[in-house]
Amino acid sequence: QAGLTQPPSVSKDLRQTATLTCTGNNNNVGNQGAAWLQQHQGHPPKLLSYRDNSRPSGISERFSASRSGNTASLTITGLQPEDEADYYCSAWDSSLDVVVFGGGTKLTVL
Amino acid sequence: QLQLVESGGGVVQPGGSLRVSCAASGFGFSTSGIHWVRQAPGKGLEWVAFIRFDGSGKYYADSVKGRFTISRDNSKDTLYLQMNSLRTEDTAVYYCAKGPGPIEWEQEDWGQGTLVTVSS
Numbered sequence: 001q002a003g004l005t006q007p008p009s010v011s012k013d014l015r016q017t018a019t020l021t022c023t024g025n026n027n028n029v030g031n032q033g034a035a036w037l038q039q040h041q042g043h044p045p046k047l048l049s050y051r052d053n054s055r056p057s058g059i060s061e062r063f064s065a066s067r068s069g070n071t072a073s074l075t076i077t078g079l080q081p082e083d084e085a086d087y088y089c090s091a092w093d094s095s096l097d098v099v100v101f102g103g104g105t106k107l108t109v110l
Numbered sequence: 111q112l113q114l115v116e117s118g119g120g121v122v123q124p125g126g127s128l129r130v131s132c133a134a135s136g137f138g139f140s141t142s143g144i145h146w147v148r149q150a151p152g153k154g155l156e157w158v159a160f161i162r163f164d165g166s167g168k169y170y171a172d173s174v175k176g177r178f179t180i181s182r183d184n185s186k187d188t189l190y191l192q193m194n195s196l197r198t199e200d201t202a203v204y205y206c207a208k209g210p211g212p213i214e215w216e217q218e219d220w221g222q223g224t225l226v227t228v229s230s
Binding site for chain 1: 147205210217218219
């Protein structure tokens with residue numbers, strides 16, 4: 001089961017904007033949307049956005065998700081030191097009836 | 111307060127079996143789909159299995175199909191993962207993650223995980 005494609009790493013300066021991408025296909029991201037998760041070292045993941053790009057309660061407005069075709073994006077504005085983490089996307093694959101994850105992007109805030 | 115607490119991890123030999131559990135509280139367990147997701151040391155997240163709110167639908171990753179079984183006891187608010195024919199590559203932290211509804215696939219809330227080590 002091929003996973004979703006994410007860049008392994010992204011580095012941005014403090015207070016700048018980072019956009020993370022997640023590419024799938026017509027059977028997953030393209031027709032199911034994607035969810036985004038954040039994971040700090042040594043902690044379980046935390047959901048940042050649902051497949052419809054809405055945020056769970058308590059998630060900062062600095063995190064916004066979107067989708068264009070088979071690519072989902074997570075934009076983080078006003079980067080803070082605490083945003084340094086691993087970010088994963090996930091989606092349901094309707095042809096395989098499985099959840100697929102991206103390999104994760106390590107975000108470094110300089 | 112919502113809680114998911116995994117237990118049952120440990121060290122097991124290759125070819126052996128283990129059952130891990132996830133005790134839920136603070137939300138409507140019987141109306142929520144639940145996942146198992148694992149993470150090998152230093153690696154990314156890997157989805158393992160999902161079970162619908164009433165157990166009517168069970169879905170598995172190819173890597174565990176035929177070896178692992180997901181189940182739930184809604185009377186005990188507990189999720190299970192029976193793992194048979196374990197391999198060294200099954201070594202990971204196993205998380206349970208609650209979906210936002212009965213069948214929705216997102217992973218909305220997570221437990222702290224339980225470590226399973228497969229080694230001789």
